[in-house]
Every structure is written in C-alpha cells, then in structure tokens.
Amino acid sequence: MENSRRRFLKLAGISALGLTTKPVFNAFAVEHGENPEVTVKRGGDALQAKQWAMVIDTRKLETSEDLEPIIEACHHAHNVPELSDKRHEIKWIWEEHYHHAFPNKAQKFMDERIEHLPFLVLCNHCENPPCCRACPTKATFKRESDGIVLMDFHRCIGCRFCMAACPYGSRSFNFRDPRPFIKEQNKEFPTRMRGVVEKCNFCAERLAVGKMPACVEVSDGAIAFGDLYDPDSEVRELLRTNYTIRRKQSLGTEPSVYYIV
Amino acid sequence: MSDRKWIIAGIIVFVALVAFPFWFNLGKAAPAPELKLTERAKTANDGKCVMPTEYMRAEHMQLLDLWRHSVVRNAKRTFVNTSGKEFNMSLSNTCLDCHSNKADFCDKCHEYASVRPYCWDCHIDNPKETE
Numbered sequence: 001m002e003n004s005r006r007r008f009l010k011l012a013g014i015s016a017l018g019l020t021t022k023p024v025f026n027a028f029a030v031e032h033g034e035n036p037e038v039t040v041k042r043g044g045d046a047l048q049a050k051q052w053a054m055v056i057d058t059r060k061l062e063t064s065e066d067l068e069p070i071i072e073a074c075h076h077a078h079n080v081p082e083l084s085d086k087r088h089e090i091k092w093i094w095e096e097h098y099h100h101a102f103p104n105k106a107q108k109f110m111d112e113r114i115e116h117l118p119f120l121v122l123c124n125h126c127e128n129p130p131c132c133r134a135c136p137t138k139a140t141f142k143r144e145s146d147g148i149v150l151m152d153f154h155r156c157i158g159c160r161f162c163m164a165a166c167p168y169g170s171r172s173f174n175f176r177d178p179r180p181f182i183k184e185q186n187k188e189f190p191t192r193m194r195g196v197v198e199k200c201n202f203c204a205e206r207l208a209v210g211k212m213p214a215c216v217e218v219s220d221g222a223i224a225f226g227d228l229y230d231p232d233s234e235v236r237e238l239l240r241t242n243y244t245i246r247r248k249q250s251l252g253t254e255p256s257v258y259y260i261v
Numbered sequence: 262m263s264d265r266k267w268i269i270a271g272i273i274v275f276v277a278l279v280a281f282p283f284w285f286n287l288g289k290a291a292p293a294p295e296l297k298l299t300e301r302a303k304t305a306n307d308g309k310c311v312m313p314t315e316y317m318r319a320e321h322m323q324l325l326d327l328w329r330h331s332v333v334r335n336a337k338r339t340f341v342n343t344s345g346k347e348f349n350m351s352l353s354n355t356c357l358d359c360h361s362n363k364a365d366f367c368d369k370c371h372e373y374a375s376v377r378p379y380c381w382d383c384h385i386d387n388p389k390e391t392e
Contacts, residue, residue, distance in 0.1 A: 150333070
C-alpha cells in the first residue's frame, strides 16, 4: 500500500494517546474502590433463635388495666405516635375483642370469660408471611437468621400492599408526620416519617443487645418469648403443657404468637 | 457571505449569554465551610473517627449505607474497623454521640454541597443533647 507508512504513524499516535487514559481510569477506580478491610458482625450479647415465638397467657391478663402498661411500654420504646383520629391511628400492640381477634373461632354461645376478655394482639411474625410476598420493594422481609418479619423503613414506598395482605391488621400507615404526636421521645430509637408503613418488630433492637422484648419484660410473666424450634425453650414448654390457639390459623400463614386461653 | 457580521455578532452575544452564570459569579464563590469538632469528637478514641478522616470525608455516605444495610437487613450491628476496634453501628447513638453538633458538623457541608440527605426525617439528632 502506498500510504502504509502514513497509516502506521497515525495508528501509533492514537495508541500512544490511548495509553495516557490509564491514569484517568486509575483515578476513577480509586474513587469507587472496595471498602478497606472492615468487617461487620453480630454483637456478643445478641439473643438468637431459629424462629422467635411468643406465648401470651390470657389467664394472667384479665382486664384492660393489665394490658395498658404493656402497650405503653412498647409504644414508648418505639416512638409510636398517639393519634386521636382512628383513621390515622398507629399501633404496634393493642387490645382486641375475641370476636375480632379470632373471628373463625367465635361461637354463638360462648364461655363468658373468653367472650369479654381483652386480647393482646400484635404482628404474628408469621412463618409464611403474606405481607412479604406483597411488598414490591422488599422493604418488609422475613429475616432468615431468626424469623422476625421486619420493616426496612428506608425502602418503604408507602404503597400499602402489605396492609392489604396482612390478615391481622397488624400494620399501620403514617398518613401524617408522626413526630408531633409522640408524647415522649425515646432518643435511642428512630421515629418514622410520613408515608411509610410500620408494625411490631419483635424488639429486634433489644434482642440484638441481649434483652427480651419490651412487652415481655413488663408483662410480669404473662408473656413468654423464645425459640419455637428449640424443644427446651420456655415457649415450647408452655405449648406442650397448655392448650393454645392462634389467630386465623386456617389461612396457612403460621403465626408465631400463641394464646393460652 | 454578506451576513457575516450578523452571524459573528450573534455568536458573540450567544456565547456571552450562555456564559453569563460563569462570568457573573466570577470570584464570588462561597468559601468552603469549616467544620467544627466538639470536644468529645477531638478526644474520644484518640480523636480518631471509626475510619481515617480522609476516608470519612469522602466516603461517609457509603459507610452509612453499609451500616444501615447490615443492621436492618442482616442483624449485624457491630462494626470492626481496620485497626480492629468495635463500634455499634448507629447514626444517632454512635456518630452523633461524638458529633453532637449536627448543625455545625453535618448541615454546614451538606448545605454547601447542596445535598439533602433524608436521615433526619426519622433518625433523631442530638440524642444526648440536654436543653
């Protein structure tokens, strides 16, 4: 070829130019480089289980006055706002009538004690949670390590599919900014913002530092908490020796909250 | 070719207009904010943050992102830094424990850089502050 020398010089020039881009790529590579040698781990005191479960002994919780301190302790610990408008209400743990808590177990003529007993209800941390399947962003998920159904508020887009999916009404939506309605802030726990769903977290933040959930702690022995799959756990012992019921068991969600009646 | 003077004049006007923000604001750049460290931030852990200062300055958002993912989704709440020291991964309870001057420490730079992190919509600032 007549101009091969000319072509060669052109290519050589362009190649030399290409080499100069390396420092630029290096600079980019450094900026988005891997984290230096750091690790994350579980705290030494953290309580662990395959599936956390709760047994509520309704024989020891007979009146609304018995439930009140339990609800109060939970709502204070988690900065749950108190909104007087029922449509905006936020609740993690609350009192429910038998007919509403166990609609498919209600009889026409019932034991009078049970019929008028206030039941403490909360998120059941189902083994087969329908809310997690409904969530389009995986903001709510079943934690593999201990079976708690958790919320990642950072990811929640407020679509409320989970609320429609939950058969227990365990989830509340922040229609308003909750901060002005929190009576007394627990500074160690975050609040939520407008537009996210929230619910009971089985006190994941307390379990992580070796404490029992807030409701269990103030229940004076009426609520037991432990590993459902540890045959020697307190909850398994109670389940072995008492007749217990669960909410809407026929739906197949496998709730982890049991009631001794 | 008879429109040459119009075209050139037009180009000059166009360039001047497009460059307006640059020459108008020339020399008026706001000075970079100076961070104020609290006494506790200077003394705790020998004045070292969880990671070297340079790293924190450039990558604190990545670190916080790692923290939040690890704590919320993986139940791992303890951070071990390069020198083997352990920290509880909590924005309100660890970061703000030393950097309790959010207005002077966080907000100043964020405002300067025009970034609006939504951390404080939920996380409580100054947990240890006593009015």
